[in-house]
């Protein structure tokens with residue numbers, strides 16, 4: 293019960309964070325910063341904030357229902373009290389599918405900042421990227437039951453959810469195409485944040501396309517509850533969100549701490565993380581299709597080789613993380629300039645690390661200026 297109450301309070305912090313972001317972006321933008329001149333990272337956070345505000349109450353209500361069931365014996369989910377466990381699954385996923393987008397949208401926002409900076413090119417399709425963030429947030433509300441194809445739903449409901457799931461692929465693909473088009477003919481600067489961003493695009497694409505095969509009704513039923521799902525999930529949440537997080541840390545580290553880091557070490561951390569990640573998770577697609585169930589510690593002999601590959605991948609991954617932590621923890625880097633990567637957004641126009649109030653004078657965007665004025 294304590295855990296249920298704890299999750300309830302956490303839900304409120306999520307809702308209030310979202311509310312704060314939405315109000316800030318509507319009321320407190322810098323002079324000259326119209327909505328369509330905002331950098332795309334805040335745009336992604338804006339879409340995320342709407343999910344936090346609108347979807348988190350559903351998990352809050354669900355938790356209240358659990359409390360009512362346990363304390364007042366009102367049957368919502370427990371069959372012995374006349375409840376329906378499938379209802380719990382529905383309520384859980386109505387929140388938890390959008391919750392995945394709470395994680396991936398900010399990650400996409402980070403990549404959208406890094407790609408133009410390290411290509412020194414104006415972002416391709418600014419409006420398409422901004423709107424696709426909102427589209428992902430919106431469509432994300434209508435796909436939850438793709439987690440429940442085998443739970444016992446009508447066939448009509450299942451194929452409708454399968455169709456709606458395919459729709460999410462459209463705005464995601466728009467972003468990938470725009471990132472790649474931004475790099476085309478750019479003057480690429482091969483620094484660690486860019487490496488991680490490109491790694492993100494590669495891994496996110498594998499995660500996204502295997503997501504489509506999971507969204508398709510027939511294949512989903514074949515690989516439901518197998519290692520295939522585990523592999524897909526990690527390609528999105530570790531290969532996607534994780535690599536974007538590493539990219540973000542390497543990108544803003546000089547700004548945050550006023551120090552550079554060792555590029556060679558950072559590149560090695562990428563090599564180990566990227567190789568280790570793929571060696572760890574790719575074999576799980578294969579053994580998943582072969583029938584390896586998820587959440588089992590034991591397995592049949594035909595899955596041994598796949599598990600061994602995964603094991604060595606995990607080792608490489610851990611080495612990569614250790615190298616990254618050492619790289620970032622060492623305070624021996626040179627003093628960071630104000631704008632080490634040649635970025636055009638506001639944070640690069642102030643000293644590294646930023647002074648207490650960030651901006652000593654209010655920054656301003658002139659009439660014909662935008663966040664991505666490269667060329």
Ligand SMILES: [Cu+2]
Nearest residue numbers: 389436438439
């Ligand atoms: Cu989902």
